[in-house]
Amino acid sequence: MPKVSFVIGAAASGKTYYIDQHFAGRDVVILNIYDYQQKAYEESGFKHMDMMPMPVKLRCLMKANDDLLNDIIEKLKQGKEVVAEQTLFKAKRRIAYVDAIRKAVDADIEIYVMCPGEERWQENISLRKLENDRGYIVSTAADIEFPNPAEGFDSIYEVSDDGTKLRMDQPLEKQFLEDARREIAEEKERIEKEDEKTRRQLELLESMKTRPFWHYCEVCGKKEFITDEEAFNSGWDYPPRIGFFGMLGPRTCGSCQMTDTLYWKIQTSGQLPIVMEGDLNDKELVTWRRIKGEPESLLEEEKGQGDPE
Numbered sequence: 001m002p003k004v005s006f007v008i009g010a011a012a013s014g015k016t017y018y019i020d021q022h023f024a025g026r027d028v029v030i031l032n033i034y035d036y037q038q039k040a041y042e043e044s045g046f047k048h049m050d051m052m053p054m055p056v057k058l059r060c061l062m063k064a065n066d067d068l069l070n071d072i073i074e075k076l077k078q079g080k081e082v083v084a085e086q087t088l089f090k091a092k093r094r095i096a097y098v099d100a101i102r103k104a105v106d107a108d109i110e111i112y113v114m115c116p117g118e119e120r121w122q123e124n125i126s127l128r129k130l131e132n133d134r135g136y137i138v139s140t141a142a143d144i145e146f147p148n149p150a151e152g153f154d155s156i157y158e159v160s161d162d163g164t165k166l167r168m169d170q171p172l173e174k175q176f177l178e179d180a181r182r183e184i185a186e187e188k189e190r191i192e193k194e195d196e197k198t199r200r201q202l203e204l205l206e207s208m209k210t211r212p213f214w215h216y217c218e219v220c221g222k223k224e225f226i227t228d229e230e231a232f233n234s235g236w237d238y239p240p241r242i243g244f245f246g247m248l249g250p251r252t253c254g255s256c257q258m259t260d261t262l263y264w265k266i267q268t269s270g271q272l273p274i275v276m277e278g279d280l281n282d283k284e285l286v287t288w289r290r291i292k293g294e295p296e297s298l299l300e301e302e303k304g305q306g307d308p309e
């Protein structure tokens with residue numbers, strides 16, 4: 001029967017070395033989550049990890065997890081034996097993995113948990129020159145939830161300085177599984193919703209380059225339902241060509257001056273260029289709220305004062 005062996009543990013806990021030793025001479029496919037993460041980071045387009053916003057990093061980690069899982073399933077379907085170096089510290093992440101594998105293919109699923117002694121581990125950290133990250137590494141290791149048979153593994157092994165020992169704890173109640181599965185499903189739904197919202201926002205922004213929308217001159221009150229190109233050609237200062245939607249900048253027709261805008265007033269106030277709504281008059285407040293609500297605020301015509309009902 002095809003088999004997958006997960007090897008999990010904190011950084012510098014000896015996973016790679018253990019895999020080399022324990023599975024030596026066996027015809028196994030070795031997959032490593034770090035390779036998948038690296039690939040996802042590269043594909044994200046961010047050159048430096050430090051510059052990567054947290055949500056992007058999270059999406060990368062999720063993609064790496066999904067891609068690795070898909071590859072494991074594919075290899076198992078080919079009848080191969082797979083060894084996967086993973087983190088999977090949380091029971092719910094492992095349950096999602098085991099559920100997906102069980103659903104796709106009939107395979108043995110085992111897991112090895114690296115539990116090096118304090119001395120050995122500190123040595124590894126020094127050897128790998130990870131001293132600066134020591135605190136972080138130790139804290140992630142504390143996050144490891146030891147796998148429970150209820151998660152669906154055929155065998156669970158604890159790898160310590162004394163060797164590899166089968167460790168099958170008392171199975172947890174069914175409720176534990178149900179809670180984990182519900183949590184995973186909710187998380188997936190939440191992320192899909194967020195991604196959908198982002199996608200729509202990007203689509204809307206893209207459409208603003210070509211669709212007609214309301215242009216309001218904050219100085220003389222003129223308004224026109226025109227495209228970005230039409231507006232630009234008749235002298236409007238308006239996003240997306242001039243400035244950015246949602247950020248304070250001049251919103252003027254071709255006949256009015258920037259020096260009469262809210263933007264100018266704030267920039268030349270001699271104070272920090274921050275808008276305090278309490279300091280604005282009614283006209284400025286209307287302008288400011290419209291800008292904050294862009295681009296949505298420009299799609300439908302505003303019913304302003306003096307407009308015919």
Ligand SMILES: [Zn+2]
Nearest residue numbers: 217220253256
């Ligand atoms: Zn004007």
